[in-house]
Amino acid sequence: MIRIDRDSPGRGDVQELLSEHLADMFATSPAESVHALDSAALSGPAITFWTAREESEVLGCGALKLLEPGRGEIKSMRTAAHARGRGIATLLLSHIVDEARRSGYARLYLETGSQEFFVPARRLYQRHGFSTCPPFGDYAEDPNSIYMTLALDPIRP
Numbered sequence: 099m100i101r102i103d104r105d106s107p108g109r110g111d112v113q114e115l116l117s118e119h120l121a122d123m124f125a126t127s128p129a130e131s132v133h134a135l136d137s138a139a140l141s142g143p144a145i146t147f148w149t150a151r152e153e154s155e156v157l158g159c160g161a162l163k164l165l166e167p168g169r170g171e172i173k174s175m176r177t178a179a180h181a182r183g184r185g186i187a188t189l190l191l192s193h194i195v196d197e198a199r200r201s202g203y204a205r206l207y208l209e210t211g212s213q214e215f216f217v218p219a220r221r222l223y224q225r226h227g228f229s230t231c232p233p234f235g236d237y238a239e240d241p242n243s244i245y246m247t248l249a250l251d252p253i254r255p
Contacts, residue, residue, distance in 0.1 A: 100157065100186070102193045105149040107140035107174075111156045112149060116140070119176040126215040131242035133209050135161075135173055145173065148193060150186050157181040160190040162198055165207070165235050170198050172208040175219065187222050195226065199250045206248045207234045212241060220244060 105112060116137050123132045140147050140161055150158040158177040162170050172194055177186045198206055208223065210216050228246040233239055 107137035158186040168204040
């Protein structure tokens with residue numbers, strides 16, 4: 099059974115996953131276009147971090163960064179290479195969106211790459227209702243980045 103729980107980006111197995119993520123980002127995008135966060139940045143007070151695990155094995159991770167009240171950014175979505183094709187990213191994304199909705203967020207944003215490597219990620223986000231948008235927050239126009247957003251309906255009791 100796969101469980102998604104809050105976790106520490108500083109755990110050894112999570113740091114390995116995040117190191118793989120950063121290595122892929124720097125291998126596919128120019129350094130100035132890499133916006134992935136390391137484990138220290140993901141431990142910040144404005145970020146909630148989750149992992150997907152099966153028993154104790156980490157299968158993926160994702161985070162939600164508070165941009166301002168009611169607005170957040172999805173960060174560091176990553177599925178371990180050996181776990182791809184099992185729906186881990188879908189589980190994580192759905193969990194993050196649900197948590198954002200429960201926490202009163204009205205809109206989510208994300209930045210992903212424009213290169214071929216990121217096509218599966220962009221398809222995932224589009225399947226879940228995200229659409230392209232202009233740069234948000236501190237981002238600027240960048241041919242190596244695609245920005246996406248999703249309006250959230252509030253949860254009604």
